[in-house]
Amino acid sequence: MDFLDTTWFKTHGRTRHFPTPEHLRSLVKLFEPPTPVKFEDLGLIVKFGSHVSVTEAINLWAIRRVFQDMIPVPEVYGWRVLEREGKTCEVFIYMQLVEGPTLAQQWPELSATDKHTICSDLRAKVSCLRSLRDSESQHVIDNGPIVFTHGDLRPANVIVTDTSPTKIVAILDWEMAGWYPDYWEDCKARFTASLGGEWRGWIDQFLDPNTEALEAFDFYTCSLGKF
Template sequence: MIKLVYDAGNSSAVWSIGQSAFCKVKLCEAGIKPEAATLAFVHAQRPDFETPTVLLEREHNNRSYLFLSRVQGRTLGDAWPTLDEKWRHHYMKTIVDVCKFLEKWKSDIPCGVHGNNALEPLLIKYCAEEDYSPGNLQRGCESMGMDCSKFVFYHADLGPGNIIVENIPKTGSVGIIDWELAGYFPKGWIRTKFRISRGLNLPDTATDNPTEWRAGVQELLGEHGFEHYTSQWVSWWG
């Protein structure tokens, strides 16, 4: 059975195909590499978390069509109401470990995996031109006082909907999906993103405290030496 599970109008949509695959369709953007390239790069690093496998990738009429395997389990957002404090803290710590694993990969510029533009809307000033070029992103980060001597790899969208956990927690393993925003950013952006982005909130249906997830992760990141630039970002973004 094919079912529409996400619809962003003319820009992108996602269909589930049975219980084993997804099809993601989106408009191609100049300077942005497709998600398939990022997934291939991540797979090559042999992470200890699961990621989708690219089954097929095509472009037609300025749209990309990406068929991916389904990471089995359920989203952390769906699982959250059923988890006790032990498992909630476990998944927070696991995502901090994922961030520490990814940050080992470095670049001299803020960019995607192959030096292309990195699609991070929160590093574009409010109402400014959508310029995701490395030079523009670096100027913004430098104006916030972030260390831009090196840039580290970051998923950049680690909300509860993009983290797959076991239906019934046993091993505590996770899968990470939706790598469209991933790229190289200042290390200071990792914790900052968790502090400022409502897109990383838990769904309202899962809790009466939707910021609990990202608040917990950012606190643990701080314990592991990750700085944040929250007030600087607020002043800069406008």
């Protein structure tokens, strides 16, 4: 799949080819899981591997199309799917390289004002996501509303400016996004936050806690030895 109306093709022309899967594989060390490969001169990053799915690319494309600058995400230029014996074995997502530090890198140096600003902005973006409505989701049996969810909101997945006032440049890694109960975003955010870290104390600033759901989630994950 190629999106011919994207910046990549407008800049490089429709005859410009993406780096091939074979070339990308050659840049990864043998027996190590592939990590995204950056081509800074092309403004391109490629996420690939057996763990990557087309769903992530579709999520990115849809969020950018529906919300535009309200929820900034990398622009998807296209993807490739390699199959073996009729089954998908690897997916390659070609997308915009968004430059800048992550919120995880900047957080320790931010002022209290900047931290509140970032959390307020995250709350606004979560509200935007939840404004999406899926006509099929009312068919899901659950005690609470089903909403569109990022599924991995943590500082490492947020690109910000390196100057004050700090602003969100892009939200990355939409591989876990989808339709989930409204408490799922909060449970996952706390699950990925360090128990003794400062970030955990700020989650309430952009997500509404559901104590009952969180207790059940904690019990389940602890029983699996996840903490």
